[in-house]
Amino acid sequence: MKDYSPRPDLLAGRVILVTGASSGLGRAASLAFARHGATVALLARNEAKLEAVYDEIIAAGGAEPAMFPYDLAVADDRSLETLAGTLAHHLKRLDGVLHSAHQFYNLTPLSLQTLDQWQSLMRVNLIAPFALTRACLPLLKQSPDASVVFTGETHGHQPAAFWGGYAVAKSGLETLTRIWADEISPEENLRINTLIPGQVATSLRARTHPGLDPDTLPSTDDLMPWYLYLMGADSTSVRGQIIECRN
Structure with missing residues (x-):
């Protein structure tokens, strides 16, 4: 997949919502989607950083x-439905959602993780992606070819010590992907997958692996062929898959 060469107009005419669009992989994907013709709806907490990506x-x-x-972190059904309605009103359509927003604290043993931390981790990393996708379903189902991509995590796929609530939430996305894909009729033009970026030079990786030289890791741009493939028409037959980026 690293050798995938998307055509320049791969996403022409499409509207794609990207959460966590202000930094890291979300920012890189927003720029890549726009370069390939998409109109991107940028969602994140930090308005100044969003303006910079804009x-x-x-x-x-x-x-x-x-x-x-x-x-x-404070999303509820009503505000998410309002968000989906605003998308419909202003952009008229929605052809894809990339869930790249995340919440992370620190690598600590389970014995030191708190209920408040777990509630926040579950809410941002698992519950909000579900609820936002559900709110956007009517729009997505109107698209001739819609793609939803959840962002997984290596340690959610293969659990390891100290990743705690973050890994549990991310593992939940894999189950959510499979259930939702099983519920979607093969005749529907909607596919849902989870993409696991793996080790990549982001601020999150710098926090979890401070000893790693970022120059030895793939950059966010190196992973964009995967993101473009899953968001474009070349992956219409890929449904309910948990895909690990391998460079």
């Missing part, structure tokens, strides 16, 4: 994005 897309000649400053 400016980057415009400066590169991309379609004007939409910005949604929104905190998934």
Whole structure:
């Protein structure tokens, strides 16, 4: 997949919502989607950082994005349905969702993790992606070819000590992916998958592995062929899969 070469207009005419769009893989994916023709709806908590990504897309000649400053930690059904309605009103369609927002504290043993931390980890990393996708389903189902991509985590796929609530939440996305894919009729033009980025040079990886030289890791841009493939029409037959990026 690292050798996948998407055509320049792969996402032309599509509207794609990206959560966590202000930094890391979410930012890189937003820029890549825009470069390939998509109109990107940028969602993140930090409005200033969202504006910076907005400016980057415009400066590169991309379609004007939409910005949604929104905190998934306090999301509820009503506000998510309002968000979906705003997308429908202003952008008229929705062809894809990339769930890249995340919440992470520290690598600690389970005995030191608190109930409040677990509630926050579950809410942002598992519950909000489910609820946002559910709110957007009517729009997604109107698309001739819609793709939802959850962002998994290596230690959610293969649990390890100290990853605690973060890994549990991320493992839940894999189960959610399989259940939802099983519920979607093969005739429907909607597919749901989970993509596990693996080790990549992001601020999160710097926190969890401070001894790793970021120059030895793939960059966020190195992983974009995977993201483009899953969001574009070339992956229409890929459904309910847990996919690990391998470079």
